[in-house]
Amino acid sequence: MPNMDLNNYKIENFYDEFFKEPGKPRPGASIVLERFKTLPPGELHKRQKETEARLFQMGVTFTVYGNDEGTERIFPFDIIPRIIEFNEWTNIEYGLKQRIYALNMFLDDIYNDQKIIKDGVIPKEIIQSSNCFKQRCIGLKPPKNIWAHITGTDLIRDKDGKFYVLEDNLRCPSGASYVLENRNVLKRTFPRVFEESNVMSVADYPDKLLSALQYLSPDTMSAPTVVLLTPGQYNSAYYEHSFLAQKMGIEIVEASDLIVSDGFVFMKTTKGLQKVDVIYRRIDDDFLDPQVFRPDSLLGIPGIMNVYKKGHVAIANAPGTGVADDKVVYAYVPKIIKYYMNEDPVLPNVPTYVCWEEKDLQYVLNNIKDLVVKPANESGGYGIVIGPHSSSKELEECAKKISDNPRNFIAQPTIALSRAPIFVDDHFEGRHVDLRPYILYGEEIYVLPGGLTRVALKKGSLMVNSSQGGGSKDTWVLNQKNTNYGDKR
């Protein structure tokens, strides 16, 4: 790597995931850097290109909305891994388990006794006015009392080096397939580094996911039939749906493949109807059952909610979990953890102004140019206004939207997202990153070591979403030294 002068690498006023100071890697990163230094000139560039070609060949793509058939693109990938030290990881893991445990209790409570409202911890109006609070789920008792079986929580690291929770995704979080594919590709790119670094394995995610799903089966007499329900080939995450179905060895079905009959759910096969026990659904609540959620919808499986309520089929995640994704509800999660578990949150929230509250609203309107404003019920980075990056006209429009409907907005200070080096032409440059770990809630709570590191590839950009020009990195959690299981397979 002769033409790469690491002392020129600019850390600036951010936390850098890889370098402690220019040219000096953090302890976990030093093996990787040593290895890079032994590579002949141009080799890193060559391997980056090879990796991209490999991802394209494997068809690791996502679909960009905007035209009739959709455009397939590869999810851009940078070959320099993002490294998380073991001690840091154990803290994150513990914090996530705590958070998911509390959020599950919250969901169970909010759709049943609503003690948390009665005890005055969270205002009734907030819950009632949430788009994702489903009246039709009131009184629901999902199998094994688990609501959010698969969660992808977005974490960010601030200048101070501390991790914060940016948002919870308890509906249909996607991206786990990229974690697995990124790892596969990087193992082939740097086999020797893997041998030396003790990277914790991610390979058993499909097994863990299948076990978590099978655990929900109402039928304890025979091997459960689990299916993955997709909106179809034009969905932006279809690649992931078919990838996970294939890895778990289960059928991938569309709503029209399923039918409710005699109080059970069946799939239509060439050998007739076959009973389905567990549905890993990757479609929104609104499109599950036209009889219940959206009478105007032609999609979905009519009558499935009745079967679900009777306990004859399990659905993961349970309908109604979206209420916990509401960004106003998010602001209350520290209180939710305290209320149900009597513990302080291990992973703090990003400070959040809830425009629904008069005091916060005034503050937001007065300081809008320094804040990030987010709609309460959107995902994928849509509708976000970043104060410091916006024109005064855009800010005016945004302020008007907030005043018109304060319940729909929250605001947060602009966080100086940590950065990690990416490979640009022939040198490293820092780019902002976040982290989405995946949490499975089955017989026990499991956190996939690492998760998806998303990186804003555009210089200076804070938008890491794939729909907004983001890419990804492989995320390495380093196991403690001298333990003898790493990702060497």
Add this chain to the structure above:
Amino acid sequence: MLSRVASSIYWMTRYLERTENVARFIDVNLHMMLDLNIEESQQWEPLIITTGDDKQFFKKYDKATQENVVNFLTFDRTNPNSILSTLKSARENARSIKEIISSEMWQQINKFYYKIQDAEKNGIAADSIYDFCNMVKTENHLFIGITDSTMHHDEGWQFARLGRHIERADKTSRILDVKYFILLEKPEDIGTPIDNIQWAALLTSASALEMYRKKFHQISPKKIAQFLVLDREFPRAIKFCIINAEQALHYITGSVLGTFQNEAERQIGKLRAQLDYADIDEIIDTGLHEYLVDSFQMQLNNVGNAINDTFFNI
């Protein structure tokens, strides 16, 4: 196997076979035009009647000129049975089962599709229609070969085989019927050298001339009909196709040949038995056209409907 998946495989191969055979239709007509001095419209109008698309055609065009008919059958997006439309339908079906078929199969369909798109963009010169038709045939043959050598020969593959042979049987019957239309106008030509040239052209279009010559040596209309309808071993002959479709169906259901468990098996079994004991003189006495259109194609439709009801539309 999911009904939707089975249906997509079946229609993928049916549409591809249709694509190939539209090219064969054009090809057979071009061959027959050589050495013939008849009016253009007399030559091309029968073709769209045989393919069953005449109503659709005259909605859009006044006259069945070569240019209009070739346009209509190749790149016309409003014609669901044009080469471009059928290939597009095949590709849509393939796309929805990408994880079931092999990636080589998907790549071949894609490549095929892009080639046709290119041809549309660049246009086909009048003297390169043969090459174009040939390319279409070759691309589908490539797909069939790739399917056989890369896809697991399980239930899904049997649905692919079923769809292909049903479609091919139908199209061979129509190619044979083209000849009937052309002769209709000039009964006095029967048995003349011109007539023989035409029959040879027809065999060529079904890729059957050499195989026919090996078996019967001389051109004789009756023997040609016998070859294309009743041969057990020639892969584009109607009987061969029906035998293969029936075997595929029984592989899928697991029931014994010669018995039936559902309407699809009953319908195809009946049709196969008829072909088993058919005699070419009898067929010609009925009238070849009448036999092909009123008897065979009707029964084949029943088979298609029964397959749909038994496996896909449950």
